[in-house]
Amino acid sequence: MVNRSEFMIEAKDLVYNYPGEEETSFPALSGINLAVRRGEYLALLGPNGSGKTTLMKLFNALLVPSEGEVRVGGISTADEDKTAEVRRYCGMIFQNPDNQLVATTVEEDIAFGLENLALPPAEIQKKVIAVARMLGLEQLLQQPPHMLSGGEKQRVAIAGVLAMQPRCILMDEPTAMLDPAGRHDVIETVRQLNRDQDIAVVHVTHFPEEAVFADRVIILNQGRLVMQGRPQNVLSDIPLLYSLGLQGPAAAELAALLRKDGFNLPPQLIHSRELVHSLCSLEPKS
Ligand SMILES: Nc1ncnc2c1ncn2[C@@H]1O[C@H](COP(=O)(O)OP(=O)(O)O)[C@@H](O)[C@H]1O
Numbered sequence: 001m002v003n004r005s006e007f008m009i010e011a012k013d014l015v016y017n018y019p020g021e022e023e024t025s026f027p028a029l030s031g032i033n034l035a036v037r038r039g040e041y042l043a044l045l046g047p048n049g050s051g052k053t054t055l056m057k058l059f060n061a062l063l064v065p066s067e068g069e070v071r072v073g074g075i076s077t078a079d080e081d082k083t084a085e086v087r088r089y090c091g092m093i094f095q096n097p098d099n100q101l102v103a104t105t106v107e108e109d110i111a112f113g114l115e116n117l118a119l120p121p122a123e124i125q126k127k128v129i130a131v132a133r134m135l136g137l138e139q140l141l142q143q144p145p146h147m148l149s150g151g152e153k154q155r156v157a158i159a160g161v162l163a164m165q166p167r168c169i170l171m172d173e174p175t176a177m178l179d180p181a182g183r184h185d186v187i188e189t190v191r192q193l194n195r196d197q198d199i200a201v202v203h204v205t206h207f208p209e210e211a212v213f214a215d216r217v218i219i220l221n222q223g224r225l226v227m228q229g230r231p232q233n234v235l236s237d238i239p240l241l242y243s244l245g246l247q248g249p250a251a252a253e254l255a256a257l258l259r260k261d262g263f264n265l266p267p268q269l270i271h272s273r274e275l276v277h278s279l280c281s282l283e284p285k286s
Pocket residue numbers: 018019021028046047048049050051052053054055
């Protein structure tokens with residue numbers, strides 16, 4: 001099916017109640033209207049329990065809306081016959097890489113989704129090698145996944161999704177279990193795919209530093225979309241972030257403290273490099 005929409009994902013008047021949820025409590029998600037554009041990098045922040053994972057599951061047809069609609073590549077996720085198509089269009093990376101790697105070698109793992117498409121073995125191998133090369137995993141193809149570092153495991157999971165040629169990648173706290181080097185590798189890999197291949201990304205993260213490069217930042221709180229905008233607008237608003245129990249990127253936090261101390265810094269500082277430049281170009285205080 002050709003998707004003529006400029007939107008990869010569209011949520012309209014979306015509500016989700018988990019079965020048996022107390023009537024007195026608020027729904028896991030409500031009143032969500034959101035569209036992910038072609039090639040867009042969207043960062044999704046919010047405190048624990050704000051509905052981030054639920055939203056990602058709705059985007060991946062792991063859950064279907066209680067009310068409203070989710071369309072992925074133009075297909076309603078409520079259409080049970082099209083679930084496989086939805087998941088191919090928009091692949092999902094979870095927090096714990098150990099739960100998504102299932103095969104005995106990296107090569108088999110990357111091939112796993114393709115096997116289900118019943119492609120000829122030679123074609124599968126070609127695609128696996130191409131993807132492994134793209135992500136710098138060629139040397140690891142014969143390794144058992146459990147021998148890899150956390151960052152490598154997540155990159156193998158990304159390779160498995162990428163082999164399906166998705167238009168969009170969903171990531172639910174993909175770096176939460178990784179060390180800083182693994183985190184850096186995973187984020188760079190995804191940013192590169194987004195930049196070079198125009199693959200849209202929806203990235204749920206607890207790390208404000210991971211959101212500074214997004215095209216748009218969305219904040220959820222108590223199941224509602226409470227803020228969205230460019231990273232420099234949303235992530236520099238430290239009082240707002242604090243009021244939701246969140247933090248800003250280090251540069252924004254530090255800039256806020258320095259301004260209180262009388263430093264004349266430009267607004268909307270979120271990148272460390274920007275902060276350093278601004279500080280270095282300040283007139284010395286007399
Ligand atoms: N399987 C479930 N059954 C019932 N309630 C759930 C289930 N999963 C999540 N919830 C509830 O839905 C809300 C949103 O959860 P979740 O989407 O996991 O939030 P987040 O990923 O932002 O931490 C929370 O109140 C949580 O307790």
